Amino acid sequence: MAISESFIQQLRMACDITSIVSSYVELKREGRNKKCLCPFHLEKTPSLVVYEDTQSFYCFGCGTGGDVITFIMKIENLDYVEAVKFLAARVGLTVPEDGQDDKLAKQRSRILALNREAARFFHQSLKSPEGREGLAYFAQRRLTKKTIITYGLGYAPNQWHALLDHIKSKGYSYEEAALADLAVKSKNGRYYDKFRNRVIFPIIDLRGNVIGFGGRVLDDSQPKYLNSSDTPVFKKSRNLFSLNFAKNSPEKNLILAEGYMDVIAMYQAGFHNVVATLGTALTAEQARLISRYANEVIIAYDSDEAGQIATTRASNLFEEAGVEARVLEITGAKDPDEYIKTYGADRFKVLLEQSENVIKSKLKRLKSRYNLDEPEEQVKYIHEYCLMISELYDKLERDVYAGSLAVECNLSKAAVLEQVEHLRKQQYRRKKSKEWKEIQSGKAVYVDKINPERVKYPKEAKAEEGILYFLLNHPDFVSYILERIQPEQFITSWNQKLFALIIQKIQQDSPLELTYFNEQLSPDEMGRLARILSENRDLNHTKESLDDYIAVILQHAHKLQDAERSRFSLDDYEQYRQELFKNKGKK
Numbered sequence: 001m002a003i004s005e006s007f008i009q010q011l012r013m014a015c016d017i018t019s020i021v022s023s024y025v026e027l028k029r030e031g032r033n034k035k036c037l038c039p040f041h042l043e044k045t046p047s048l049v050v051y052e053d054t055q056s057f058y059c060f061g062c063g064t065g066g067d068v069i070t071f072i073m074k075i076e077n078l079d080y081v082e083a084v085k086f087l088a089a090r091v092g093l094t095v096p097e098d099g100q101d102d103k104l105a106k107q108r109s110r111i112l113a114l115n116r117e118a119a120r121f122f123h124q125s126l127k128s129p130e131g132r133e134g135l136a137y138f139a140q141r142r143l144t145k146k147t148i149i150t151y152g153l154g155y156a157p158n159q160w161h162a163l164l165d166h167i168k169s170k171g172y173s174y175e176e177a178a179l180a181d182l183a184v185k186s187k188n189g190r191y192y193d194k195f196r197n198r199v200i201f202p203i204i205d206l207r208g209n210v211i212g213f214g215g216r217v218l219d220d221s222q223p224k225y226l227n228s229s230d231t232p233v234f235k236k237s238r239n240l241f242s243l244n245f246a247k248n249s250p251e252k253n254l255i256l257a258e259g260y261m262d263v264i265a266m267y268q269a270g271f272h273n274v275v276a277t278l279g280t281a282l283t284a285e286q287a288r289l290i291s292r293y294a295n296e297v298i299i300a301y302d303s304d305e306a307g308q309i310a311t312t313r314a315s316n317l318f319e320e321a322g323v324e325a326r327v328l329e330i331t332g333a334k335d336p337d338e339y340i341k342t343y344g345a346d347r348f349k350v351l352l353e354q355s356e357n358v359i360k361s362k363l364k365r366l367k368s369r370y371n372l373d374e375p376e377e378q379v380k381y382i383h384e385y386c387l388m389i390s391e392l393y394d395k396l397e398r399d400v401y402a403g404s405l406a407v408e409c410n411l412s413k414a415a416v417l418e419q420v421e422h423l424r425k426q427q428y429r430r431k432k433s434k435e436w437k438e439i440q441s442g443k444a445v446y447v448d449k450i451n452p453e454r455v456k457y458p459k460e461a462k463a464e465e466g467i468l469y470f471l472l473n474h475p476d477f478v479s480y481i482l483e484r485i486q487p488e489q490f491i492t493s494w495n496q497k498l499f500a501l502i503i504q505k506i507q508q509d510s511p512l513e514l515t516y517f518n519e520q521l522s523p524d525e526m527g528r529l530a531r532i533l534s535e536n537r538d539l540n541h542t543k544e545s546l547d548d549y550i551a552v553i554l555q556h557a558h559k560l561q562d563a564e565r566s567r568f569s570l571d572d573y574e575q576y577r578q579e580l581f582k583n584k585g586k587k
Helices: 005-014 017-022 068-075 080-090 103-127 129-140 145-150 162-169 174-179 260-268 284-291 305-321 336-343 345-353 358-368 375-390 395-409 413-441 458-473 475-482 493-507 523-536 543-565 570-586
Strands: 028-030 033-036 048-051 056-059 065-067 154-156 183-185 191-193 198-204 210-217 225-227 253-257 274-276 296-300 324-327
Touching: 005 080, 017 048, 017 056, 017 068, 056 523, 065 068, 065 523, 068 080, 068 523, 080 103, 103 129, 103 154, 103 162, 103 174, 103 198, 103 210, 129 154, 129 198, 145 260, 162 174, 162 191, 174 183, 174 191, 210 260, 253 260, 260 274, 260 336, 284 305, 296 305, 305 324, 305 358, 324 358, 336 345, 358 375, 358 395, 375 395, 375 413, 395 413, 458 475, 458 493, 458 523, 458 543, 475 493, 475 543, 493 523
Parallel strands: 253 274, 253 296, 296 324
Antiparallel strands: 028 033, 033 048, 048 056, 056 065, 154 198, 183 191, 198 210, 210 225
16 A cells, blocks of 8 residues: 655654664663674674664664664565564554455455464364364363364364365355465366365464464374465564564573474463474574573473484573574483473473573583593593584683683693684684685675676766765756756666656655655665665765765766777778767857
8 A cells, every 4th residue: 555755744743763763672871872692693793773863773794774764664574564563562652444455465464364264164173073173183282262262273074175265165265265375276277275184383473473384293194294384474594483462471482392392381380481493403593582581591402413413402592692502301201291291380490590601512522422530531522522612602601611621621721712713713724614615616795686797897986976875865866967967877777767756856856865765666775775875874975975976976977888899890980970060069
């Protein structure tokens, strides 16, 4: 839908970017601006700057930037219209419905409504005679009626078109069902239900929308679990099962489990601060999502080898996201669900309290593999111990663990730290060597998706950005600039597009604040515009510097013309000379 400039202005006045951003991340004052760890990529040093004077933000680490609407689009995974509505609801405004329907927003709305109807169908099917087998499975897993209702658990009938027939009666098409990944289209063009003869776990986002489903078989068929693929409303790498409940828990930490049943078993036992990934290993996006709600996470993966490998990978992601990770050591059971059934909720609570930080847990398992009474074994143990602590980011933490090893093996702490630093230098050299090989092979070549020509013409692109910045801040110079240079004379296509857009806005008397570019630019393009504003804000842009920028571009254009003329034949050159003479005569 088209949203009026007057309403966007009203929304902009009501939504202070500092207040909005600080509700997701911790902001710290740095001069006249504020900085924070960027929620859009993993980092340890704050690189996202919030500019209060322009109500904008820009991350110098990953290039994400824009205004408050762009921020919400990125962090909540919403399109432009949805982000406007989200912010409006937050500050008590109502978006006027006086525009045309936006196709993408309408499509997402239809899919969310379809998912909600599908969840109702699966839940009703579970309560019907046909769902007796599904109920028996949940009874076997000792779930109460209250838990089944809380999570909206369901059953997909053992039929090819049960859900399709139902949603068709509700006014939805087979194509929409396929788009929502509730139906599959066969090679002969026929549609059939994706979920059949499975218990169903609805996946609900933080706003209470049903965005996807997980289904578990009731026999030995494969795959054991079937999950929704990515759709216009669901990205499995950016969501977590049961976070809609966990975010309201009074606990200050989160428990990360492997699967749906572990989460539900823990929730039923009174541990409401539990989440799980959605059929995939933990992703960087999910680690950052967890960092918004907790500073500490307890990894409660299965006790088998696969679970331990997954624990190591997850702990690395949490370290990069700035979240302290602890490991739940499960003994006497393969997973939290089985442990709670065997020993009860009180014992499980003690187990959680005894969880150790990741490095301590790793070192304990390392020690169990060696006989330290044997010199050869002790040397191997010391080497692996040093290798493990050399990977720690925090210098103080490395110092503490080096001291522990020194005491344990009767070594000098200085010798241990020397070995740790030697290993860190080795790792650094290997990393740089790998990066260089990738650069030589072409694998690490940076591809600028917004302005790919910028790499080829850095000087000209910089001059173009200087003109753009000057024009945004001095729109009264538009005639002066257009007398000297036209959009088609810009060297890079992206800057040419932006130049034409700014001119159009000026000629239509539209506002030039960042917010008013959201409808015409994608979030990534908004990031590039925010970068131009950030990089130029402290430079002294005068009329003389503007003339210099224009000269750089025109000079490049003349060079291209000269190069083109150098390839003329004598006949071509004579024709060019005569045309040039005629044009001068006309002046």
